[in-house]
Amino acid sequence: MGNYTFYKDNREFIKALESYGELVTIQQEVDWDLEMGAIVRRVCEKRLAAPYFKKIKDYPGFEALGAPLATYTRLAIAMGLNPKTSIPEISDEYVRRTTGNPIPPVLVERKNAPCKDNILTGKDADLFKLPGPMVHDGDGGRYLATWHFVVAKDPDTGTINWGMYRQMVFDERTMVGPVLPFSDMGKMFYGKYVPKNKPMPFATVIGCDPLSGIAACAPSPIPEDQFTGMLMGKPVELVKCETCDLEVPAHAEIIIEGEVIPNVWIEEAPFGEYTGYRTSPREPRTVYRIKAITYRNHPILTVSNMGVPTDEGQLLRSFSLGLEMRKLLESQGIPITGVYMLPESTHHMVVVGVRPAYSNIATQIANLVFGSKLSPWFHMVIVVDEETDIYNKDDVIHALATKCHPIRGIRKYEHSVGTPLYPFADPDDRKWSRGAQVLFDCTFPLDWPKSDLPIKVSFNKVYPKEVQEKVLKNWKTYGFKD
Amino acid sequence: MAQKEYDTFILSDPALIPEDREMELIVRDLTPPDIRYKYRSAYVCAMISKSESKYPDRLWIRLGRGQLQEKPWSMKILKELNKFT
Ligand SMILES: Cc1cc2nc3c(=O)[nH]c(=O)nc-3n(C[C@H](O)[C@H](O)[C@H](O)COP(=O)(O)O)c2cc1C
Ligand SMILES: [Mn+2]
Numbered sequence: 001m002g003n004y005t006f007y008k009d010n011r012e013f014i015k016a017l018e019s020y021g022e023l024v025t026i027q028q029e030v031d032w033d034l035e036m037g038a039i040v041r042r043v044c045e046k047r048l049a050a051p052y053f054k055k056i057k058d059y060p061g062f063e064a065l066g067a068p069l070a071t072y073t074r075l076a077i078a079m080g081l082n083p084k085t086s087i088p089e090i091s092d093e094y095v096r097r098t099t100g101n102p103i104p105p106v107l108v109e110r111k112n113a114p115c116k117d118n119i120l121t122g123k124d125a126d127l128f129k130l131p132g133p134m135v136h137d138g139d140g141g142r143y144l145a146t147w148h149f150v151v152a153k154d155p156d157t158g159t160i161n162w163g164m165y166r167q168m169v170f171d172e173r174t175m176v177g178p179v180l181p182f183s184d185m186g187k188m189f190y191g192k193y194v195p196k197n198k199p200m201p202f203a204t205v206i207g208c209d210p211l212s213g214i215a216a217c218a219p220s221p222i223p224e225d226q227f228t229g230m231l232m233g234k235p236v237e238l239v240k241c242e243t244c245d246l247e248v249p250a251h252a253e254i255i256i257e258g259e260v261i262p263n264v265w266i267e268e269a270p271f272g273e274y275t276g277y278r279t280s281p282r283e284p285r286t287v288y289r290i291k292a293i294t295y296r297n298h299p300i301l302t303v304s305n306m307g308v309p310t311d312e313g314q315l316l317r318s319f320s321l322g323l324e325m326r327k328l329l330e331s332q333g334i335p336i337t338g339v340y341m342l343p344e345s346t347h348h349m350v351v352v353g354v355r356p357a358y359s360n361i362a363t364q365i366a367n368l369v370f371g372s373k374l375s376p377w378f379h380m381v382i383v384v385d386e387e388t389d390i391y392n393k394d395d396v397i398h399a400l401a402t403k404c405h406p407i408r409g410i411r412k413y414e415h416s417v418g419t420p421l422y423p424f425a426d427p428d429d430r431k432w433s434r435g436a437q438v439l440f441d442c443t444f445p446l447d448w449p450k451s452d453l454p455i456k457v458s459f460n461k462v463y464p465k466e467v468q469e470k471v472l473k474n475w476k477t478y479g480f481k482d
Numbered sequence: 483m484a485q486k487e488y489d490t491f492i493l494s495d496p497a498l499i500p501e502d503r504e505m506e507l508i509v510r511d512l513t514p515p516d517i518r519y520k521y522r523s524a525y526v527c528a529m530i531s532k533s534e535s536k537y538p539d540r541l542w543i544r545l546g547r548g549q550l551q552e553k554p555w556s557m558k559i560l561k562e563l564n565k566f567t
Binding site (some may be wrong): 171174 | 517518522546547565
């Protein structure tokens, strides 16, 4: 097990954010009806510090943390790294921690589980007692669960799944949300509970520690409770639920327990989504009926506001999708130099760096990633050679605009798995989660004669070392500032 | 008592929605006595009219992606339906 700095709950994380200047504490009362959402939205668009709401209208005693992980700086802090750690370094650390042996969770007693400070059951378990925000004007309802996860268990294997699946409040005891059929919980619920007409116990965890949240939205095949342990370097502490045979993080702020109901559907959405649009249709979606709510004293709700970049969904999903692709390509021995998915692309576009060791290597890369479990969530693969810095948007655009042949360099993939969230998709394709994908091959063909090969004209490439060194040494004396 | 207000999402062409007969729809309460219950949804059986004044309650109309229409309709709720018993 590793010896990493980590924050066991939302509160320690808030303190850490504050100590690094990544938090703005708002003492003034804010309205859960749009105002809080608008603040978080602006914070995301301007890449500002996370807002910590101390006073929420109509809900005395409740607090909220907005945009908890919407920047790489906050991601670095969550992982216990120096806030200035570079993206490639954070990436390497994440891959190192999440490769190897999974770390199973440990169970703690209720008395050591603050999430049991308050317990509401029966008629008292009423969702309107929680300050679910109206995140964007025009949303289909109040979304209580925007930065959270849903715990469920496979009835045959006992495997645990934690996944981030949004939940809209319908009435006192009902939530509803899209559980896409290719998600882990979708396969479990539609594949194993619905055919037997059996309700599936669930527990929604809101205001978890930051690493549990990162794990829950990561597309790793490792069960997320164990994946969290890998990120922490220590087992995550869980406690038994009140009404079912599930376990939840002991230090989380709010837990909602209940059952996912088979063969009943309620209209959900529209909702401002990660693509930066309200796209997926209002349609009958999966129904959660609740049985109990437990919460810490002075609970702190976490609130993400999805919309135009950059929110934590875009940032962390880009991060983990890209790095799972990296693991996949490396496991297949493809000579890649790195993988970077751009959060600004709303995790639709991934850049893969490769040493073009053989012809059509870009196609092989695209076939692998488009053929994987990861594929419904992105549709553009850009393959560049080692001359391009995959983390540098200017460099990637330059490669795309100059090296990708408009016909030979572009390969289209039809009949892909998609999601209802793609803004470019036809309404009928959204309904049926049908997608399409594309490869942009920005490597020069290997069969070109050497003398015909374009040479990159940059300071680093076309001057002898001595000249570069001399120029750099004299830069200030020439009169330049930096 | 002040006029009650609700809204609903209309996914087809609003022009095609029939008026003045019992129909089932999902409405959200915009003016609950306890403001914490704002946006509570319910399946109701109601009569609606595109005239703002025909029925006692005001009904705002939103299209499929949340677009609020300028003019409200009116509605009379006959009963709330429970989907879970
Ligand atoms: C903020 C946020 C909201 C999400 N909402 C949903 C959702 O409503 N339904 C869904 O199927 N996936 C949703 N996702 C994507 C899943 O969390 C993601 O696919 C995750 O990897 C789930 O993993 P698993 O299904 O492979 O366990 C969301 C992701 C984020 C970051
Ligand atoms: Mn999973």
